[in-house]
Amino acid sequence: MALNEMENLKSDETPRVPVDYVEGILQPTPTCDIWDQIWKFQAKPDDLLISTYPKAGTTWTQEIVDLIQNEGDVEISKRAPTHIRFPFIEWIIPSVGCGLEQAKAMPSPRILKTHLPIDLLPPSFLEEKCKIIYVARNPKDNMVSYFHFQRMNKALPDPGTWEEYFESFLAGKVCWGSWHDHVKGWWNAKDQHNILYLFYEDMKKNPKHEIEKLAEFIGKKLDDKVLDQIVHHTSFDIMKQNPMANYSTLPSEVMNHSVSPFMRKGTVGDWKHHFTVAQNERFNEDYKKKMADTSLTFHFHL
Ligand code: A3P
Secondary structure (H helix, E strand, C coil): CCHHHHHHHHHHHCCCCCEEEECCEEEEHHHHHCHHHHHCCCCCCCCEEEEECCCCCHHHHHHHHHHHHCCCCHHHHCCCCHHHHCCECCCEECCCEEHHHHHHHCCCCCEEEECCCHHHCCCHHHHCCCEEEEEECCHHHHHHHHHHHHHHECCCCCCCCHHHHHHHHHCCCCCCCCHHHHHHHHHHHCCCCCEEEEEHHHHHHCHHHHHHHHHHHHCCCCCHHHHHHHHHHCCHHHHHCCCCCCCCCCCCCCECCCCCCCCCCCCCCHHHHCCCHHHHHHHHHHHHHHCCCCCCCCCCCC
16 A cells, blocks of 8 residues: 555544534634633743634744744744644644643743634733734635635544535634634724734735734844745745645644645635635625624735
């Protein structure tokens, strides 16, 4: 049997991680089991937190932020895979690691990751006035990306068919809850706290401009050449080839890239290849209702 066939077999046999609810939000059960510890997590004032709804461009932002901190030094950014460089505070896969333990063991200044909605964020992050970067992505592409990610990632539930997933997503019955509540919750908090709110679509349209914004927020002054280097090294094509940024170092029983690669398409508007006309109409109607109470707007194509 060829090596990749063996890997696929191992992956097929691996059961999915079960899920449960924390405060009404669906989470992988291992996260629920240590929820008290997550809630009591002690942030430090110099922690930098990258917060997103899953599949909004977290990994991309992490890579950019790391390169900003290291003034464009690509070799330093290749010191370890993404999930080791940036502890994911509520994440625990017994065979891979525990974000909480990783964070506790990491010397400051730490860059941490979360997908938690603002209401479930451990209070110490806001009490300590940590800098927080939030990235939001238009919900249609976000949904498509999440669907394919759940197909390939055994640490999340089986998404079912696209039609089934479409309904689960709209109902907020996916891990980390409703997309609408997530983006609105963080949007409402941004002016009272130290939060930089960015959009995936802006990063695609003008990466250099968004990288400059990030550098300014972090407090780093970078010259033009370094900014250009960061744009280059964090482009989709370069990151897709970078084993320290494309999640290929995780065991294939957890993430099976032959089902769908982690670095899948990296575009704006891929939803048009998935949504039927009827689904698009249904989505738009639902979106109008759920987003009627916010000033937040999204671009669905560039
Ligand atoms: P697609 O599935 O649409 O391709 P996250 O890191 O939050 O899990 O988000 C993953 C999504 O961001 C995937 O979207 C992935 O391809 C995309 N992505 C990752 N790196 C990117 C980059 N450098 N440029 C554009 N998109 C990127």
